[in-house]
Structures are given as C-alpha cells and as structure tokens.
Amino acid sequence: MIDLVIPARRKDLGDGFEVGRVLPYAQRRMVGPFIFLDHMGPVTFKPGQGIDVRPHPHIGLSTVTYLYAGEMMHRDSLGSTLAIRPGEVNWMTAGRGIVHSERTAPDVRAKGGLVHGLQTWVALPDAHAETAPAFTHYGVDDMPKFENGGARGVVIAGSAFGLTSAVTTHSPLFYVDVELDAGAEIALPDNYSERAAYIVHGRVESGGIHDAHNLLVFGPGPAKIAAGDEPARVMLLGGEPVGPRHIWWNFVAVSEQRLEQAKADWKAGRMSLPPDDNGEFIPLPE
Ligand code: MN
Numbered sequence: 001m002i003d004l005v006i007p008a009r010r011k012d013l014g015d016g017f018e019v020g021r022v023l024p025y026a027q028r029r030m031v032g033p034f035i036f037l038d039h040m041g042p043v044t045f046k047p048g049q050g051i052d053v054r055p056h057p058h059i060g061l062s063t064v065t066y067l068y069a070g071e072m073m074h075r076d077s078l079g080s081t082l083a084i085r086p087g088e089v090n091w092m093t094a095g096r097g098i099v100h101s102e103r104t105a106p107d108v109r110a111k112g113g114l115v116h117g118l119q120t121w122v123a124l125p126d127a128h129a130e131t132a133p134a135f136t137h138y139g140v141d142d143m144p145k146f147e148n149g150g151a152r153g154v155v156i157a158g159s160a161f162g163l164t165s166a167v168t169t170h171s172p173l174f175y176v177d178v179e180l181d182a183g184a185e186i187a188l189p190d191n192y193s194e195r196a197a198y199i200v201h202g203r204v205e206s207g208g209i210h211d212a213h214n215l216l217v218f219g220p221g222p223a224k225i226a227a228g229d230e231p232a233r234v235m236l237l238g239g240e241p242v243g244p245r246h247i248w249w250n251f252v253a254v255s256e257q258r259l260e261q262a263k264a265d266w267k268a269g270r271m272s273l274p275p276d277d278n279g280e281f282i283p284l285p286e
Helices: 106-111 256-267
Strands: 002-007 009-012 018-023 034-045 052-058 061-069 072-076 081-084 089-093 098-103 113-123 134-138 145-148 151-160 173-180 185-187 194-201 214-218 224-227 232-239 246-248 251-253
Touching (some): 002 018, 034 061, 034 194, 052 256, 061 072, 061 151, 072 134, 081 089, 089 098, 089 151, 151 185, 151 232, 173 185, 173 224, 246 256
Antiparallel strands (some): 002 214, 009 018, 018 034, 052 098, 061 113, 072 081, 072 098, 089 134, 145 151, 151 173, 173 232, 194 214, 194 232, 246 251
C-alpha cells in the first residue's frame, strides 16, 4: 500500500530560517505533478526577526504557498505585492519566467511570532511550460471545505471527494489540507495514479505507525490514514504525472537546454526584478 516513506530533511535557507525539504528525493522525484515540497517551521521569531527570501527567479512550474500560522509578504516581477495569511493560497505560475521575493513585513517583524506552512511546486505540463507568468491570490472562501466523522478538510487545489477548488490549475491534481480528530480516518482519493500524504503534525496509522514530518507515498489501490490517540494534520497531494522534468535550483524544465538558458538569463540580468523589491537579489549559485 505504501511504496515509500520520505522524511523531511533539514535545510538552512540562511538567516536562521530552516525548512524541512521533502521533495525532490533521490528515490522519488515527483508525485503526480508535485516536484518540490518544503515544510516551513513551525518557527517562532523573536521581535525584529523574520523571513527574507530575496528576489529569485522561477521557470516551468507553479509555486503554491499555504500557511497554517503567521504571515508573509509576496512581491513579484508582475507588480503583485500582497500578504498571505493562514488558509489563503498564493498560486504563482512561473511559465516562461517570473521573479519573486517572500519576506516578513515590517509591522509583523516588529512583533515576531509563529510562522508555519508548506510551499510546494507543481510542474507545468508541456503545453503550459512556457505560458505567460501569472500570480493569483485566493481567499479562504475560494476553497471548498468538508467534514466527515472527525475528518475536516479543505480542497486547496484540484478536485477530491466530489469537491473542486476555484484555484486555476494546469493538469489533473489534488492538494487537500486535512485535520483528523484522535482516532478519525480518511481515505485517499482513488481516481489519481500518484498519491501521497505529508504528516504535518501528529502520528498516523497507515499499514504501520508513522511520525510527523514524513511523506507517505502510496501505491495503487485503496489507501487510508487514521490519527492515533492525538489529533493529526496531513496534506494529501498527487495527480497525474506530467512527464520527466529537470530541476536545478529554482528552475523546472522539460530539457537540460532550457535550464541552461534560464541560468544564463538570470546571470545576465535578463529577468526583471519585482518593481517593489529591486534593491537586491539572490545570485545564481555557482
Ligand atoms: Mn520562490
């Protein structure tokens, strides 16, 4: 039933900001179109501290940001400047190229506090890999919710459990935030060929006991997960594969050649910075 369990591995993104990197993983690059998954925090910043991910480029993917706690300011090269808060979704389609930053706003930084969330990247299918960049922010009410016997969920993107999110996507997928009461269970959608569940907190049972901060990758057939003696929170994700992808730094591409082009474009300053955040940027790793 479970093909593989992928542990989140600690990565220091600099300035004291650590994430748990889940995807990609050596033995499993993607689950459906999902090619990257970072668990941010939970981290409690002291007053004056916060996140400063300076402007950096993306191609060939959509970044999806979803917070459980805290607030982050998004700025991009299209001119979008917007705070994201818990339960909202930032869906940024890079397509042929976009540049963005993610920071803690000054008023939030002054207070400090908890930040907790997930950021995932969804690879674009071939037909959309070079699409025009776009940024869309969705409010809490744009995502359908469900409740069933101690399982409460939000269909953040795609379709699952007979519900469809308002979030615009480019290939068949599901991304579902689920809270389980102690002892409650949920079955995974059975109409997608690749499926996984990331345990955000708590401990779940699914053909064995699994701790938080692990991604359970399921094989074909019926699959379900159940919370133990404590409540649990999981993110269900998956969909149909879009085909093999190259990934390097912040770039996802159909070909090695397209990756090289993106590297050269960023190095040469051919990708414009966010108009509201153009004083610095992350250089191309050498
Ligand atoms: Mn980014």
